[in-house]
Amino acid sequence: xxxxxxxxxxxxxxxxxxxxxxxxxxxxxxxxxxxxxxxxxxxxxxxxxxxxxxxxxxxxxxxxxxxxxxxxxxxxxxxxxxxxxxxxxxxxxxxxxxxxxxxxxxxxxxxxxxxxxxxxxxxxxxxxxxxxxxxxxxxxxxxxxxxxxxxxxxxxxxxxxxxxxxxxxxxxxxxxxxxxxxxxxxxxxxxxxxxxxxxxxxxxxxxxxxxxxxxxxxxxxxxxxxxxxxxxxxxxxxxxxxxxxxxxxxxxxxxxxxxxxxxxxxxxxxxxxxxxxxxxxxxxxxxxxxxxxxxxxxxxxxxxxxxxxxxxxxxxxxxxxxxxxxxxxxxxxxxxxxxxxxxxxxxxxxxxx
Amino acid sequence: xxxxxxxxxxxxxxxxxxxxxxxxxxxxxxxxxxxxxxxxxxxxxxxxxxxxxxxxxxxxxxxxxxxxxxxxxxxxxxxxxxxxxxxxxxxxxxxxxxxxxxxxxxxxxxxxxxxxxxxxxxxxxxxxxxxxxxxxxxxxxxxxxxxxxxxxxxxxxxxxxxxxxxxxxxxxxxxxxxxxxxxxxxxxxxxxxxxxxxxxxxxxxxxxxxxxxxxxxxxxxxxxxxxxxxxxxxxxxxxxxxxxxxxxxxxxxxxxxxxxxxxxxxxxxxxxxxxxxxxxxxxxxxxxxxxxxxxxxxxxxxxxxxxxxxxxxxxxxxxxxxxxxxxxxxxxxxxxxxxxxxxxxxxxxxxxx
Numbered sequence: 001x002x003x004x005x006x007x008x009x010x011x012x013x014x015x016x017x018x019x020x021x022x023x024x025x026x027x028x029x030x031x032x033x034x035x036x037x038x039x040x041x042x043x044x045x046x047x048x049x050x051x052x053x054x055x056x057x058x059x060x061x062x063x064x065x066x067x068x069x070x071x072x073x074x075x076x077x078x079x080x081x082x083x084x085x086x087x088x089x090x091x092x093x094x095x096x097x098x099x100x101x102x103x104x105x106x107x108x109x110x111x112x113x114x115x116x117x118x119x120x121x122x123x124x125x126x127x128x129x130x131x132x133x134x135x136x137x138x139x140x141x142x143x144x145x146x147x148x149x150x151x152x153x154x155x156x157x158x159x160x161x162x163x164x165x166x167x168x169x170x171x172x173x174x175x176x177x178x179x180x181x182x183x184x185x186x187x188x189x190x191x192x193x194x195x196x197x198x199x200x201x202x203x204x205x206x207x208x209x210x211x212x213x214x215x216x217x218x219x220x221x222x223x224x225x226x227x228x229x230x231x232x233x234x235x236x237x238x239x240x241x242x243x244x245x246x247x248x249x250x251x252x253x254x255x256x257x258x259x260x261x262x263x264x265x266x267x268x269x270x271x272x273x274x275x276x277x278x279x280x281x282x283x284x285x286x287x288x289x290x291x292x293x294x295x296x297x298x299x300x301x302x303x304x305x306x307x308x309x310x311x312x313x314x315x316x317x318x319x320x321x322x323x324x325x326x327x328x329x330x331x332x333x334x335x336x337x338x339x340x341x342x343x344x345x346x347x348x349x350x351x352x353x
Numbered sequence: 354x355x356x357x358x359x360x361x362x363x364x365x366x367x368x369x370x371x372x373x374x375x376x377x378x379x380x381x382x383x384x385x386x387x388x389x390x391x392x393x394x395x396x397x398x399x400x401x402x403x404x405x406x407x408x409x410x411x412x413x414x415x416x417x418x419x420x421x422x423x424x425x426x427x428x429x430x431x432x433x434x435x436x437x438x439x440x441x442x443x444x445x446x447x448x449x450x451x452x453x454x455x456x457x458x459x460x461x462x463x464x465x466x467x468x469x470x471x472x473x474x475x476x477x478x479x480x481x482x483x484x485x486x487x488x489x490x491x492x493x494x495x496x497x498x499x500x501x502x503x504x505x506x507x508x509x510x511x512x513x514x515x516x517x518x519x520x521x522x523x524x525x526x527x528x529x530x531x532x533x534x535x536x537x538x539x540x541x542x543x544x545x546x547x548x549x550x551x552x553x554x555x556x557x558x559x560x561x562x563x564x565x566x567x568x569x570x571x572x573x574x575x576x577x578x579x580x581x582x583x584x585x586x587x588x589x590x591x592x593x594x595x596x597x598x599x600x601x602x603x604x605x606x607x608x609x610x611x612x613x614x615x616x617x618x619x620x621x622x623x624x625x626x627x628x629x630x631x632x633x634x635x636x637x638x639x640x641x642x643x644x645x646x647x648x649x650x651x652x653x654x655x656x657x658x659x660x661x662x663x664x665x666x667x668x669x670x671x672x673x674x675x676x677x678x679x680x681x682x683x684x685x686x687x688x689x690x691x692x693x694x695x696x697x698x699x700x701x702x703x704x705x706x
Contacts, residue, residue: 193549195544196569200517200571200576201607206616207599222555242599245643246560249563249592249637253559259407260407285599286605289649
C-alpha cells in the first residue's frame, strides 16, 4: 500500500547508499595493506573475488548502489515516505585526503541530484573528508547552502582519531554555524581499540560498532567539546550506542574524574550534554523495551526512527514502530516530526507532494 | 538503626576488600614497567608517593583494608545485613603465576576467617589465579569445599586474554562442577582495547570498565562457551555492563554472523545465554529507569543489589533500592533472595542470627 496520508509520514533517517566510485575505492582497500578492522566486512561486501564470503547472500552492494528501483518500490509497498540517505561507511575515511575530498564532493553532487529529482522521497546527509578539515568545512558549506542537503554523515574515527581532537574543530564550527546535525555512524573499531574485537564476528554491529561510536561520543562529551560548540547537534544510531543505558554511571564517574583532576572541567554534566546536544535513532534495535527506556530517559524529542537499509530489512523496522506501545503523538515524533526538525526537512503540510 | 528484621535482609554483592600483601604488590606495579592501563588508577590508590593524586580524597585504600571497623559500623547504621566481599581489582591478575596463586590462597584464608567470625555479616567470593588454570581449579575446589566461600571473583582479562580461550576452561569446569558463580569484575581495558580509552579518565568506571567486561561477556557467549558448560553461572555488575540494553542487536547480529560463517554455530542464541547463564547486579548504577528496564528485560530473578563499596558510598545505594518503584516481592528478590540462591547464602529463617 502507498502511504498517501499526511498524518503519519514515515521518514527513515539512517539509510545507506553508495556511488560506484566509492565502491571501487573500498574494493581496492580490501586488496591493500591496511591494518584496519573494516577490511573484514568490506571484503564481504565489495570484493568480487570474495564470493566465498557468506555476505554475498545479502547482496548489500546491489542495495547500496540502487535508489530509485528496488529501494523505492519497497518504500512504496511499505508506506515509507522518505529515506534520509547517507554515503555508506566508512565513506572516504580510509582514503588519502585529496581522494576523500574529491569523492565527498562527487557523492554530494549525486545525492543532491537524487533529492532534487524526488524531493518528497529522498533527503540526504552530506559527506566531507575529515582528513582535510579546512576543505571539509568548505564542502560542508557548499552541501548545505548550495546543494540544500540536510546534515552530515561521519563514520566515526579517521585514522584512529576522533572529533575531540582540536584539529577537527573547523568541522564542528562549520556544522554548528550551518545549524546542521552530524550523524556519527559506525565503522569498525580503530586500531587502538580492536584487539579483543577481532574474533567471533565482534568487529561489526554485534558489538564493535557500538563500542567504537559510544567511545567517540563519550570522548567528545568528556573533552568538553560542547562548551566550545554549545549549539552543535550530534546524532547517533542504534538506540544511542548504549549510552542512554549507561548515562547515570558515565555522568557520576565523569563528575568524580573532574573532581580528582583526571578529566577536564566542563560547564555542564555529561548527562546535560547528552540530552542537550545529542539525538538518537532506532536503527538496528527493534526492541520495544529499549525504545520505551530511551524515550523515558532522553525525552520523546530526542529519538527518531531509522531502518539502516540495506543492512537491515525495511519491513521489520516498520512493523516495529507501527506496533510499539506508544501514543499517536509519540509515533508522529519518532516517525517524522523530530527528523523534520533536526534535519530541516520541510513538513508535508507546507510542501508540494 | 540496626536492621534486625528478617523480612527485608539487605545483602550487598559486589563489595571490595584487600589484604596488605596484595596492596603491597599493586603498589609495586605502579612503580614498574607494565604497560597496563590499570596503572593510572592503581597509582592513585596505592602509591604512597602519589599524594598529589586527587584520589587521596576518597581514602579508598583505608576502606579496602578495613572490614570490621568503619565498614561494619556503617553497615549497622544503614541496616545493611551482609556484604559479599571480594578481593579488589585487579586482584592477583597482574602478578606472575606463582605469586598470584599464593596470594589467592592467602586472600581466601583471610576472607574465610572473616566469614567464620561474622557468619551473618560477611560472605565472600574466592580468588584464584587464572595464570595457572590447573592450580586455579584446585584452589577453587578448596575455597568452596573447605573454606565454604560463596563463589568466585575474576577481574576480567588476564594479560589480555579472556575466558573464551580454552586454556582457561579448567576454571570454567571447576566453577560449573562446584555450582559456584563467577563474578566478572572490571579492570582497565586490556592493551589491545585501550587505545582511545586512555584520555579524559575514560580508562575506569566512566566508560572503559564497561567496555572491558561487556567485551569479555560477549566473547564468552559468541564463542559458544556455554555449550561446553551449560550450567555455568556468570555474574556481571554495573547493571549488566550495557549488555541488557544492547541484547536485541547483539542477538540479531550474532545470528547473522553465524549464518555467514563469521561466528561459531551455537546451540542457543546470545539472548538465551544471557538470560540463562548470567545474572547482573546494580553496582554503581543508581538509576530507577535502568533498573526497571533490566528487570523487565532479564526477569526479576536475574538482578541483585550491590553497592561497590568503598568505590561507591553505601548510603545512596540503600536509598536507591529503598525508593525504587518496585513491589515488595521484587525488593526481596533484589535485596537478598537472588543473592541467597546464586551465592548459596543461607536464608535467615534457617540460620542462627
